[in-house]
Every structure is written in structure tokens, then in C-alpha cells.
Amino acid sequence: MAISSKLLNPGEKVIIDTRTHVKALIAPVFFLVVLLAIGTYSEVSLDNRTFKWVIWAVLAVGIVWFVLKPLVIWATATYTFTDRRLITRSGVIVRRGHDMPLARISDIAYEFGPIDRLLGCGTLVISDASTHGQIELHDIPQVEDVQRKVNELLLQAHGTPGGHEGV
Template identity: 50%
Template sequence: MAFPTKLLNEGEHVVVSTRTHVKALILPGLVLVVALVAALLLTGVADNGVVRLIVWVLFLAVLVWFLVGPFLRWLTTTYTFTNRRFIKRSGFIAKEGRTIPLNRISGVDFEIGVIDRIFGCGTLVVSDASTDGSVALNDIPQVEQVQLQVSNELHRLAGGDRDHRDDGT
């Protein structure tokens, strides 16, 4: 996904841009299936048109609450690392964002659980020097690759790409 170039400063470019893994939508999808089966069963049992209408109105409420909401949050939340900063943006109508300059980031770690391993994602933990301490980004696809790219950018920013070798002497 492309981060809007109009939001980048002069000389700034995107290193990594991602969103939460689609696995975050599995539970809402299961709720939808269970609600649909329940609505169909209740509609088949009910002999009153008003009861059927109430069942389908409740189904639509479940659909909006448990599927549309999580889908819009998933769709509109992005995590972007540029060569200068980390940017978390979310929201469709009411927007929210957080920016951490890369020079304030003290570490980028990752955690991969058993289920995460199956889906190829994990948690990226961005530690900074602020009072908040760290930001955990859950369900990041290919988290090890993202961590490596961000670590390389932090190393470059710290002057680690200079043309001299450290031979330990």
C-alpha cells in the first residue's frame, strides 16, 4: 500500500508501509457466519413476519458491529516507516495519528507466537525514548523482514553506513 506522498517531507521516502495482517478479520468473519446461521434457523422456526424482521434487523446490527467496524479499522490503519520517522495512522472519518522520529527510537523488536507463525505475521515492538515507552504493532505481516528493514534504517541513521570498517582495533 502506498503512503500518500503529500504527507512526506522534502527528502523523505518510505522504507516500509504495512497494515495489520488479514488474520485480524478471521474472528469477525466467524461471528458473521454464526450470526447468519442463527438468523436462518430463527427465520425458519418463526411463523410471525414481525419476528422474522426483528431477527434480520438484529443480524444486520451484528454484521455492522462485528464485521464492518473491524474491517474499516483494518482498512484504514497503516504503519509506515520512512527514512526519518515512524507514522501510525488510523481512521476513516475521525482520523488519528502518531509520529515518532527515528532518532528517538531506541529499539525495534519482534515477537512471533505459534498462531502468528502459521499466518506469517507477528508483533513488532517499537521502543522510543518517550514517557509512553513503546508501541506494540500486532499482527504485522512478515514481521521479521519489517524488523530487519527498520533496523537497517536505524543503523544507517546512526551513521553505521560510513565507509570505514570496524576491525575491532
């Protein structure tokens, strides 16, 4: 899952490299089971061969749309924190990316509900001073640990390693 080294500047080190929690695949797996159940039911209970082929063709489109598309989106989206910046990448055909220098981050928080707590993930909310306001990275695994590590990176980026200011 590591980000390509050609995206890094000389001397830049990857600190955190993650993607959306596998929870994002629960709905696609559910749709796959339902669509295959419909296909199996039609195969067993219908006599008209042409109608069966039409049903399987519609189910194939449904599988591509509701199962493969979310799977590809999940597999291609990465969130990487280096010692200098946040790098987000997603997409296959149309590749999207966003880089934010750590020095521009003014606050980092996390949110999670009961399901997120049960699954060990949450939303990382990154605030900066620009007009963009906030970036929300949804369903980040072990979001509290990631937030803690990013806070350490921010302290180092702002010149206060280890959190000790002017002792």
C-alpha cells in the first residue's frame, strides 16, 4: 500500500500510510450476496432461458456498479503523512490528488460514532487556515493513534520537537 517513492521529495520520509477502513466494503459485499441470490433464484425457478440471460446481464451491471466500483475506489485511495506533508491520492482512470504541507495544518481532530468505535475507525478532521477550511478523511483505521502521530508531526514541523517549548 506504500505510496510511490516518485511522489516523495528528496529526503522526505513516510510516517503514516493508510487507506479507508475495510468497513467501506461491507455494503458492496452485502450487494454481491443479494445480487447472486437473485441470480441463483432466477436460475432455479425460471424456465425461460432468454429471460435468465437478461436477468444475469442486469445482475452483471449491478455487480460492476455496486461491488466492483466501490472495491476499486477503496483499493486506490490512500492517505499518507510524511514528515513534511499530507498526501491524498484516489482514482484509477481519473487520478485525484491533494497535498497539504504540515505547516498549514492548524488543527487535527477525530470523530467516531458507536459503529466506528466498534470497528476501530473514525473520521480524521484536518483544519487549515486557507479558504478550503477542513479536510475530512473518513473511516481511517485506528483514528486516535493516527491523530496522536500527526500531532507529534505537527509539533516537530512547528519547531517544538517532543512538545517542549523553550525550556
